[in-house]
Amino acid sequence: MSTPLAIPSATVGTPDATVATRKVRSTESGRTQGRRSRRVWSVVAVLVAIAWVFPIYWMINSALLPLNKLQGTRPTFLPLGGTLANVREVLKDPTFWDATKISLVVVVIVLVAALIFAFLAALAVSRFRFRGRKSFILTILVVQMIPAEGLFISQYRMLDSWNLVNTAIGLSIVYTAAILPFTIWMLRGFVAGVPIELEEAAMVDGLSRTAAFFRITFPLLAPGLVAAGVYAFLQAWNEYTLALVVMTDPKQHTLPLWLQGLVQTNRATDWGVVMAGSALIAVPVIIFFLFVQNKMTSGLVAGAVKG
Template sequence: MTATRGRRPVRWLLGTLAVVLALVWVFPIYWMISSAFLPTNRLRTAEPTFFPTDGTLANFRRVFADPDFYSSFKVSLGVTVLTLVVAILFAFVAALAVSRFRFRGRKSFVVTILVVQMIPAEGLFISQYRMLDDWNLVNSVLGLSIVYVAAVLPFTIWMLRGFVGGIPIELEEAAMVDGLSRTGAFFRITFPLLAPGLVASGVYGFLQAWNEYTLALVVMTDPGERTLPLWLQGLVEANRATDWGVVMAGATLIAVPVIVFFLFVQKRLSAGLVSGAVKG
């Protein structure tokens, strides 16, 4: 009883600390959303407004009235979908080969993945741009998707490798004893258990492709082929006062697809990797 009472203050302290950290993390997001509903004159005052009781939708109307917003949205959506599909497909095949098969150069391949992951992205900008320029892929969805796949793939392979390796191969062997082929055993037994890993890798790839700025700044030099982060940066005026209400409204709209995507896949993310493998 004494030990239980002694733990209560510690739990209360840790719980309070967790709440404080959560509030610190959430506050910038709340400030962005609340600022998106404030008129320009309220944003420029020295006194902060924590609760936009007299908010307006004028900032969102100005965003939707900008034709560049829709073109940038199409570019970002195309790049993100293409990057996600290609990266997951290649990473899945590579992770399966590394985890399930033994071949010459396997360890070297794994080490290469780690080494590539440690190379700073800025060190590859010039070579990547020249490569895409030689292929006539500068200012194109395909060109930007190629460099995004190259940036996302190493970590995605490493992540999926852990998921594939965590599923006992005995499950496939048991299915093969029951009459399934190796391919059939994999797709009917192992593949469904990889859903959390595929979703986690997909979330990583989605966030990287949707929010990335520096590579897009190098590759997409045409103002008509900008991604949403580049479009948002273009709202910040260098020679006159920036309309921060529109900037905050645009940032809020850019964050909406990320939130929707995460809500859609959160059940798979929280599901156990092999929670149903030993049932029945």
């Protein structure tokens, strides 16, 4: 009786086992490299975040230190034994409150005017076809490429002829003109991203064109209006160069101009007061931005890709 030929067990399935082993090793190696890559990018992100936050921290830290520590040879990284005297000095300054009132008036005017005009213009170029539409859109793009400094002389002469130099209304006009091109382009993307068929369907159900727009389309444009409003607010609140040209009267200074006036040229500057003023100006903006940053970010991205 013949005995069946025995096949060595080591040779059974050897090619498949080898391939499987290589795949497992390759997968584990890829996962290891992926984890290392994520760790490296996480460290880079943390360093970038620290570099971004440090100037803000240094401003607040300096605002809480007395002048002798600020002028010392060794930097003080922690405001141990700090004081609020610098903050109280700013709050007691009547010119600070005058500048705050002017800045608030300018911001409110710019915010309302920019949103109204930009929204109507974006609605026109997105919903209607009229002669000169493409030229208008091209003009918006070209205006954004013009350096702001190149318009200072003409803007000043225009406001001077209207007797609007050193007035909140005059400064609001030039701010609105500077902000409008970008806000129009941003809102155009939002309006174009809302299908007009939604309004038509509402009109079929019995709504008028105006009612269909305000009930159906307008709520969908709220994120875009929020993003445009935040942009207009930040630009009008922090702008310096245009205000320097238009508001030549010290009694009509906005907050950035008031802050620049704290830096003395003929005597030593009290940097503690300067930093306290900077913190009082910047902290409300930072808090406001933290509340709306999600809507602003989504609005900027959506407005850039829609339409």
